[in-house]
Amino acid sequence: MDPIRNPYAPGAGTPPPELAGRDELRDRVGIALARVRLGRPTKSVLMVGLRGVGKTVLLDRMREDAEASGIQTLFVEAPENRSLPGILAPQLRQALLRLSKNDKAKDLAQRALRGLAGFATALKVKYRDIEVGLDFEPEPGLADNGDLELDLLALLEAAGSAAKEAGTALTLLVDELQYVKEDELAALITSLHRTAQRRLPVVLVGAGLPQLRGRTGRAKSYAERLFDFPEVGPLAPEAARTAIAKPAEAEGVTITEDALQRIIDETHGYPYFLQEWGKHAWEAADASPIALGDVERASATAIAALDESFFRVRFDRLTPSEKRYLRAMAELGPGPHRSGDIANMLHREVTSLGPTRAQLIAKGMVWSPSHGDTAFTVPLFDEFMRRIMPGDDWRQ
Ligand SMILES: Nc1ncnc2c1ncn2[C@@H]1O[C@H](COP(=O)(O)OP(=O)(O)OP(=O)(O)O)[C@@H](O)[C@H]1O
Ligand SMILES: [Mg+2]
Numbered sequence: 064m065d066p067i068r069n070p071y072a073p074g075a076g077t078p079p080p081e082l083a084g085r086d087e088l089r090d091r092v093g094i095a096l097a098r099v100r101l102g103r104p105t106k107s108v109l110m111v112g113l114r115g116v117g118k119t120v121l122l123d124r125m126r127e128d129a130e131a132s133g134i135q136t137l138f139v140e141a142p143e144n145r146s147l148p149g150i151l152a153p154q155l156r157q158a159l160l161r162l163s164k165n166d167k168a169k170d171l172a173q174r175a176l177r178g179l180a181g182f183a184t185a186l187k188v189k190y191r192d193i194e195v196g197l198d199f200e201p202e203p204g205l206a207d208n209g210d211l212e213l214d215l216l217a218l219l220e221a222a223g224s225a226a227k228e229a230g231t232a233l234t235l236l237v238d239e240l241q242y243v244k245e246d247e248l249a250a251l252i253t254s255l256h257r258t259a260q261r262r263l264p265v266v267l268v269g270a271g272l273p274q275l276r277g278r279t280g281r282a283k284s285y286a287e288r289l290f291d292f293p294e295v296g297p298l299a300p301e302a303a304r305t306a307i308a309k310p311a312e313a314e315g316v317t318i319t320e321d322a323l324q325r326i327i328d329e330t331h332g333y334p335y336f337l338q339e340w341g342k343h344a345w346e347a348a349d350a351s352p353i354a355l356g357d358v359e360r361a362s363a364t365a366i367a368a369l370d371e372s373f374f375r376v377r378f379d380r381l382t383p384s385e386k387r388y389l390r391a392m393a394e395l396g397p398g399p400h401r402s403g404d405i406a407n408m409l410h411r412e413v414t415s416l417g418p419t420r421a422q423l424i425a426k427g428m429v430w431s432p433s434h435g436d437t438a439f440t441v442p443l444f445d446e447f448m449r450r451i452m453p454g455d456d457w458r459q
Pocket of ligand 2: 118119120238
């Protein structure tokens, strides 16, 4: 069918034509933000889920929801090699400049901007990637100790006071939070703890891979009480149906029941895969309705497309020993797997594979659901590894 009208949108962070199955979570976060604005006790929210389940697009939608109700937001993605102060500072400045346009909050917002100037100047030595416009002179003693934990706390307190005066809340939306270093994460948690104690309207809505939960607990033991950790998973069958059928309907196209069922079976309801299968099924069909035969032909091209993009970008970042480790895991199935079983596959000792496993965790390729267990963070990665490294060469 007409490729120009193909509604499906596979891609990292690409908004789907229909954001299916996430209303409950959006409502939950909406309530949390409304509460924090009123100064009611509220937990920050850290959404955890595997690659491609739709964390980024959900976070982005929550930002839109928040802004529509007059809440100030700042949105950052934590890349692997940037510091938290480095990525937060410019966004925080923008939010404070917006707040300073509010008559009531003007003075406090300007004070927070002075805090930001002190913060950036004092921490620049340690975090060289802080690049932020300075609108005011620093206020001596405000967020300028050169200690991240103390200074971030003072800065968010100042920003929270300004937001409170403006009758709004400040929401920090942080994607890929698992990449933030543990001491920087600890500083963020301490700051949120303080603003919560002081009933200041500052809240974090974060997203990351499942290891984020353990990381926050290690960074600060009381983090478990400060945060909710809702899981973002594959879509339940009803939502997966909606994700495929509704965008087609909007184009006047239907899809037969068995075709729809086949897409759900093949994708296991994972959002990225749903978009890929939807796109390819549309391409395979000549006319409405999209039928089972179309989906069967689409499966081959959808898998090829995933192998070239979604899976491939991750595979290309691996060293040869990391590839062998993941290939051994794949041999054992979808997982999680015991470290001992993986080592046996490679005829190695568990301890000698420790560094490889640690690198894979740092890269976000695997995580540890419980002590001694290892699981893929990318859904269906085991099948991909068996496709891309067929045969037995990896065992040596
Ligand atoms: N609720 C949903 N319904 C339908 N499609 C969705 C939904 N959520 C996400 N998608 C689609 O899934 C794909 C992946 O979304 P996104 O990039 O947000 O995932 P992610 O969890 O952030 O992945 P990663 O961990 O790799 O960053 C996109 O193509 C998006 O359009
Ligand atoms: Mg993402």
